[in-house]
Amino acid sequence: xxxxxxxxxxxxxxxxxxxxxxxxxxxxxxxxxxxxxxxxxxxxxxxxxxxxxxxxxxxxxxxxxxxxxxxxxxxxxxxxxxxxxxxxxxxxxxxxxxxxxxxxxxxxxxxxxxxxxxxxxxxxxxxxxxxxxxxxxxxxxxxxxxxxxxxxxxxxxxxxxxxxxxxxxxxxxxxxxxxxxxxxxxxxxxxxxxxxxxxxxxxxxxxxxxxxxxxxxxxxxxxxxxxxxxxxxxxxxxxxxxxxxxxxxxxxxxxxxxxxxxxxxxxxxxxxxxxxxxxxxxxxxxxxxxxxxxxxxxxxxxxxxxxxxxxxxxxxxxxxxxxxxxxxxxxxxxxxxxxxxxxxxxxxxxxxxxxxxxxxxxxxxxxxxxxxxxxxxxxxxxxxxxxxxxxxxxxxxxxxxxxxxxxxxxxxxxxx
Amino acid sequence: xxxxxxxxxxxxxxxxxxxxxxxxxxxxxxxxxxxxxxxxxxxxxxxxxxxxxxxxxxxxxxxxxxxxxxxxxxxxxxxxxxxxxxxxxxxxxxxxxxxxxxxxxxxxxxxxxxxxxxxxxxxxxxxxxxxxxxxxxxxxxxxxxxxxxxxxxxxxxxxxxxxxxxxxxxxxxxxxxxxxxxxxxxxxxxxxxxxxxxxxxxxxxxxxxxxxxxxxxxxxxxxxxxxxxxxxxxxxxxxxxxxxxx
Ligand SMILES: Nc1ncnc2c1ncn2[C@@H]1O[C@H](COP(=O)(O)OP(=O)(O)OP(=O)(O)O)[C@@H](O)[C@H]1O
Ligand SMILES: [Mg+2]
Numbered sequence: 001x002x003x004x005x006x007x008x009x010x011x012x013x014x015x016x017x018x019x020x021x022x023x024x025x026x027x028x029x030x031x032x033x034x035x036x037x038x039x040x041x042x043x044x045x046x047x048x049x050x051x052x053x054x055x056x057x058x059x060x061x062x063x064x065x066x067x068x069x070x071x072x073x074x075x076x077x078x079x080x081x082x083x084x085x086x087x088x089x090x091x092x093x094x095x096x097x098x099x100x101x102x103x104x105x106x107x108x109x110x111x112x113x114x115x116x117x118x119x120x121x122x123x124x125x126x127x128x129x130x131x132x133x134x135x136x137x138x139x140x141x142x143x144x145x146x147x148x149x150x151x152x153x154x155x156x157x158x159x160x161x162x163x164x165x166x167x168x169x170x171x172x173x174x175x176x177x178x179x180x181x182x183x184x185x186x187x188x189x190x191x192x193x194x195x196x197x198x199x200x201x202x203x204x205x206x207x208x209x210x211x212x213x214x215x216x217x218x219x220x221x222x223x224x225x226x227x228x229x230x231x232x233x234x235x236x237x238x239x240x241x242x243x244x245x246x247x248x249x250x251x252x253x254x255x256x257x258x259x260x261x262x263x264x265x266x267x268x269x270x271x272x273x274x275x276x277x278x279x280x281x282x283x284x285x286x287x288x289x290x291x292x293x294x295x296x297x298x299x300x301x302x303x304x305x306x307x308x309x310x311x312x313x314x315x316x317x318x319x320x321x322x323x324x325x326x327x328x329x330x331x332x333x334x335x336x337x338x339x340x341x342x343x344x345x346x347x348x349x350x351x352x353x354x355x356x357x358x359x360x361x362x363x364x365x366x367x368x369x370x371x372x373x374x375x376x377x378x379x380x381x382x383x384x385x386x387x388x389x390x391x392x393x394x395x396x397x398x399x400x401x402x403x404x405x406x407x408x409x410x411x412x413x414x415x416x
Numbered sequence: 417x418x419x420x421x422x423x424x425x426x427x428x429x430x431x432x433x434x435x436x437x438x439x440x441x442x443x444x445x446x447x448x449x450x451x452x453x454x455x456x457x458x459x460x461x462x463x464x465x466x467x468x469x470x471x472x473x474x475x476x477x478x479x480x481x482x483x484x485x486x487x488x489x490x491x492x493x494x495x496x497x498x499x500x501x502x503x504x505x506x507x508x509x510x511x512x513x514x515x516x517x518x519x520x521x522x523x524x525x526x527x528x529x530x531x532x533x534x535x536x537x538x539x540x541x542x543x544x545x546x547x548x549x550x551x552x553x554x555x556x557x558x559x560x561x562x563x564x565x566x567x568x569x570x571x572x573x574x575x576x577x578x579x580x581x582x583x584x585x586x587x588x589x590x591x592x593x594x595x596x597x598x599x600x601x602x603x604x605x606x607x608x609x610x611x612x613x614x615x616x617x618x619x620x621x622x623x624x625x626x627x628x629x630x631x632x633x634x635x636x637x638x639x640x641x642x643x644x645x646x647x648x649x650x651x652x653x654x655x656x657x658x659x660x661x662x
Contacts, residue, residue: 004542011530315525322485322522323591324515324543326508 001329005336008316012309016341019298019305023345026295027388028352031381033287035357035372041277043370044070047191048269050122053241053252055079055087058263062279065272068099068238070192071109078235083262087239090255092248095120097240100204100233105161108149110197112204112236118144120242123189133157134184140202140231142183146194148365150185157182161197190371202231241266295388299395302341306334306399310406317407327407331400338396339389346385350377435496436599436631437461437484442494444476444483452657453479459654461599466622466632468642471651477635480655481601484633485518486510498598515544519592519630521602521621526588529577533568534559536576537590540597547595555594562590565627566620582613589621596628603635611638618644 009016048069056064057077066072081098088096097120100112111117115136118129134157136144143161150156159182180199188194243249253266317330325333354374361371377385437460444454453476461467471477482488483495484502492504498517505513514520519540527536537559541548551558563569566586571579576587585605592600602621606614618634622644625632634645642648 007531316528319526319528320539321511322514322520323539324511326511328508329511329543 001332002336002340005333005340008333009337009340012305015305015309019302019341020344020348022298022301023295023342023388023392024348024352026291026298027346027349027385028356029291029294030288030384030388031349031353031377032356033284033291034381034384035353037284039364039370039372040368041273043191044273044276045270046124046189047193048273049125050120050242051240051269052243052246053249054238054267054269054272055083055241055256055264056238056267058265061265061267061272062276064238064265064267065269065276067101068240069269071101071111071196074102078237079239079264080262081232081234081236083259083264084236084239087241087252087256090248090252092243092245092251093241094244095242097121098201098233098236099238099240100201101237103204103207105149105197106153108146108195108197110199110204112199112201112233114201117198117240118184118186120240121193123191123193127189129189129193130187131184132187134182136184137200138183139181140200140206141180142200142203143180144184144186144198145182146186146196147188148194149197155182155185157185192368192370194365200231201233201236205231205233296391298345299342299388299392302338302392303395303398305341306338306396307402310399310403314406317403321407327404330407331404334400334403335393335396338392338400342389342392346388434463435460436463436465436498437633438496439484440494442483442490444479444488444490446479451659454483454655455657456480456654457656461631461633463598463631464626464629465647466625466645467634468645468648469633469635469651470637470648471655473637475651476655476657477651478603480651481603481633481635484599485514485520485601487514512544515540516546517598519594519597519600521585521588521592521600521605523604524581524584524608526591527576527579527584530575532573533563533576533579533587534572536587537562537594539591541595544595547597550595558594559590562593562624563587565624566590581608582610582617585609585617586620589617589624593624593628593630597630600625600630600632602633604637605634606636606638606641611640614638614641 048065051069054064054068056068057079059077063073067074084096084098087093095116097113097117099117101109103110103112118131118136121129123129131144132147132150134144136142145155145161155161161180161182180197180203186193241252243252249266249268256264256266317325320330320333321327357372357374361374365371439456439459442454442456442459443452445452469477469480479488483490484497486502486505487510490503492501495502497513500513500517502510502513527533528539531539534556538555541551541555548555552561560569560572563572566589568579568583568586568590571583571587576584579587585608588605589602592602600621605621606617609617618641621634622632632645
């Protein structure tokens with residue numbers, strides 16, 4: 001029966017192939033949207049997971065999170081260095097890392113920070129940053145780069161970078177006067193860190209101060225090995241805080257909001273992420289609805305294909321009945337054809353999904369700092385595929401019922 | 417019901433076993449039609465007998481064939497094929513019964529065009545264990561033998577749709593014959609063929625039916641084909657429907 005159904009479909013392979021393709025597209029779309037969403041969320045959570053609090057000039061939580069952790073959007077106002085030193089000694093604070101932002105290198109965000117960043121930053125469920133090459137800052141003109149920046153531009157330890165001011169990819173004002181030398185390359189993390197350039201606080205300030213750095217040549221014999229650790233800038237953009245005591249959060253938040261000196265926000269990344277997802281949730285819902293609509297349309301297309309062929313196939317059914325096929329057998333034939341088309345559609349759809357994920361990943365990773373996992377379908381995805389399959393079986397009942405009635409009424413006497 | 421009462425045309429006292437078809441007191445109306453289509457007192461076909469059925473258009477020949485093959489509902493006790501009361505069979509058994517006992521040939525378009533000639537011929541074996549059991553070899557081997565006998569063996573692997581009408585009818589004959597059913601019913605199998613092809617087709621069909629031992633009932637309007645048959649019957653001889661006198 002299956003064999004016969006396949007042969008019959010092969011006989012109508014053009015239309016059948018189009019139907020398979022439309023089911024494949026809808027399957028790839030449904031799963032693709034889910035994977036994109038899940039990967040984006042997982043990647044954001046991975047990146048922000050190790051930070052307990054982000055302290056920044058008062059503003060919108062989501063915006064602070066995006067601009068500090070993900071380098072998306074501008075960081076707005078600056079905060080005083082004093083505030084950082086105060087936060088660092090607050091009770092319950094385990095570590096605090098100052099951050100300066102707003103520069104880019106060839107379109108990739110540049111962050112001014114201290115060596116403590118590499119020590120304390122955690123990603124992907126608690127993994128610390130590791131150096132694939134070199135080490136943290138050795139002079140104040142050192143730069144540490146993410147794995148992707150290194151491969152993208154062919155940088156290695158010792159390469160000299162020139163930054164451009166502003167967070168855009170096109171920049172008119174080049175800081176030729178403040179070059180940096182790569183002191184370390186981070187191992188890949190699969191997060192936005194791979195696409196970041198880190199420089200010292202002093203180096204970052206130097207970009208803006210416009211003075212020629214003293215130690216342009218790090219190997220100059222008399223240059224003191226000053227890695228900028230002692231440098232105190234006037235202003236910074238944000239502080240990452242790790243708590244030694246989880247319960248300290250409320251106290252710190254209260255202390256900051258009561259502070260007379262400066263208006264600051266203490267953002268919990270996980271809370272801000274939830275806010276972000278509730279914002280994007282509407283768009284995700286719309287996308288999912290759309291992909292379900294496409295799936296329904298493609299299943300309707302299949303019903304149309306099967307139904308349209310019924311009249312042309314009356315003779316085929318009459319012949320089958322004359323050699324002993326019952327109306328039920330022919331009913332089964334139509335359902336089998338529908339299921340074969342759907343199964344093929346699902347398989348082609350999976351192939352399409354993996355092919356398009358493979359080709360989309362470089363773009364996603366370059367623009368958003370995450371990749372979609374090329375793992376086998378999860379249980380939930382299998383559930384979605386099963387649902388498509390069951391809906392197809394249900395939809396096939398319509399033409400199958402018609403053909404059942406038709407073969408009963410026609411018997412063997414169809415006249416052509 | 418006495419078996420001898422079916423013995424209509426022959427003086428020999430043949431039992432049920434010797435009758436491929438036995439019809440008694442068959443009345444049939446198409447649903448919705450006021451006129452009776454069939455009213456047959458007695459009609460029988462002995463095993464292996466070859467009969468040509470004639471009659472004007474619309475007199476119910478195709479309907480009679482449909483009644484024999486269980487396509488239309490007939491009352492229980494009116495139609496027996498190879499000893500089985502077709503009217504008493506539940507609807508769901510009739511398709512299986514048909515393929516087990518009857519080979520059918522239509523006027524034209526007998527074949528599934530995208531299946532190969534050989535695959536068309538073996539179709540009944542897919543659906544009937546009885547037909548498979550009566551084969552002498554594999555379905556493919558038996559099909560090939562029949563195709564050789566009918567002179568179209570060289571087309572075995574061609575899609576059936578590519579053959580000429582005459583060739584297609586011979587493939588249909590091979591399919592009706594495979595697995596030696598008790599009865600072969602052919603409704604105007606030659607009407608799409610030229611006179612020479614008609615004659616050749618019927619002589620092949622008749623010869624192979626005799627060879628397999630199947631009874632053969634052919635409906636045809638064409639003159640000059642009588643010599644292929646044991647008997648020629650006019651529909652009017654057996655069918656006397658009451659016509660609504662309005
Ligand atoms: N499916 C049907 N539904 C209703 N009435 C039918 C049907 N098929 C045939 N009839 C009627 O039954 C009568 C006999 O038709 P049938 O097809 O048996 O004639 P026939 O002898 O085979 O004619 P022909 O030589 O033209 O094939 C006709 O009056 C026809 O209108
Ligand atoms: Mg007819």
